[in-house]
Amino acid sequence: MTTEERINLQRQLVETLGRINEHDGMQPVAGRIFALLMVMDKENFTFDEIVEELNISKSSASIAIKMLQIRGLIEYFTLPGDRKRYFRIKRHEPFKLFEEFKNKMVEKHKNWQQIIALKADPESKNSKYLKELCFILEFFQESVEKLRVQYDQLKK
Numbered sequence: 388m389t390t391e392e393r394i395n396l397q398r399q400l401v402e403t404l405g406r407i408n409e410h411d412g413m414q415p416v417a418g419r420i421f422a423l424l425m426v427m428d429k430e431n432f433t434f435d436e437i438v439e440e441l442n443i444s445k446s447s448a449s450i451a452i453k454m455l456q457i458r459g460l461i462e463y464f465t466l467p468g469d470r471k472r473y474f475r476i477k478r479h480e481p482f483k484l485f486e487e488f489k490n491k492m493v494e495k496h497k498n499w500q501q502i503i504a505l506k507a508d509p510e511s512k513n514s515k516y517l518k519e520l521c522f523i524l525e526f527f528q529e530s531v532e533k534l535r536v537q538y539d540q541l542k543k
Contacts, residue, residue: 397426397427400422401422401426401427402419404418404426406418408422413454414454416441416448416450417451417455419443420448420452420455421460421476423437424476430475431464431473431475432474433472433474434448434472437452460477461475461476461477485534485535489527489528492524492528493528495520496524496525496528499520499521499524500521502517503517503521
């Protein structure tokens with residue numbers, strides 16, 4: 388595969404991931420910017436490079452970048468003697484993202500348990516469905532904990 392072919396495939400992936408990010412609740416431009424910073428070989432982009440690479444307006448780029456920074460997904464840095472800001476993915480401790488997801492799932496689990504407890508018929512189709520979801524969430528939580536322990540041991 389030539390460099391040009393690889394870059395074209397990366398650009399296609401940026402668009403695909405941008406749409407996936409959009410379905411996950413991001414603004415379309417923010418989803419594409421986040422994907423750009425993840426996919427491309429170049430890991431640090433200036434504001435103007437982002438605008439040019441994605442062919443977006445400066446105002447939409449500015450709004451999207453601010454949103455991504457507020458959500459803690461990207462950050463910027465400057466270089467001595469250079470007034471430009473360089474944007475990159477904000478790197479977190481790997482399990483921080485899983486912990487956030489797990490905390491959301493714990494909250495959903497509590498809500499579903501309350502719903503099940505308040506059902507007049509605990510054997511209704513909805514009750515059974517929610518019980519299945521609770522079982523899967525419990526399994527997920529246990530699996531994440533086991534993975535966390537293994538990861539911590541591996542890091543030592």
